[in-house]
Amino acid sequence: MAPQQAQQATQPQPLTEQEILTDLLATEKHMTSAYNTFITETTCANLRQQLKNILADEQMIHENIYNVMNQKGWYTPSDAPDQEVQQLKDKYNPMQV
Numbered sequence: 389m390a391p392q393q394a395q396q397a398t399q400p401q402p403l404t405e406q407e408i409l410t411d412l413l414a415t416e417k418h419m420t421s422a423y424n425t426f427i428t429e430t431t432c433a434n435l436r437q438q439l440k441n442i443l444a445d446e447q448m449i450h451e452n453i454y455n456v457m458n459q460k461g462w463y464t465p466s467d468a469p470d471q472e473v474q475q476l477k478d479k480y481n482p483m484q485v
Contacts, residue, residue, distance in 0.1 A: 406462050409453055413463065416450035 403411075423443040430436050457463035 406457075406460070409457050409462065413450065413453045413457060416446060416453060420446050420450060 420443060423439055423446060427436055427439045427443065430439065454463060
């Protein structure tokens with residue numbers, strides 16, 4: 389391989405918009421999960437409320453990223469079949485307090 393070709397081969401390619409948004413969406417999923425855990429494990433009411441506020445902000449960011457990706461056709465989850473949804477409702481409905 390010629391020196392110029394070797395240099396070009398080692399140059400990292402910039403991320404595409406889709407790759408960036410996919411990474412951001414995964415990060416937001418992780419962050420909302422982490423904040424949920426923090427909220428349930430804290431005993432300080434003031435801290436819990438602050439974490440809930442942050443969680444709401446993270447969920448809004450997640451929704452915005454999802455909406456952009458969905459509009460561009462990069463993230464298109466399918467709806468669960470009605471029968472599956474009903475089975476889950478039936479399964480967990482007795483658990484309601």
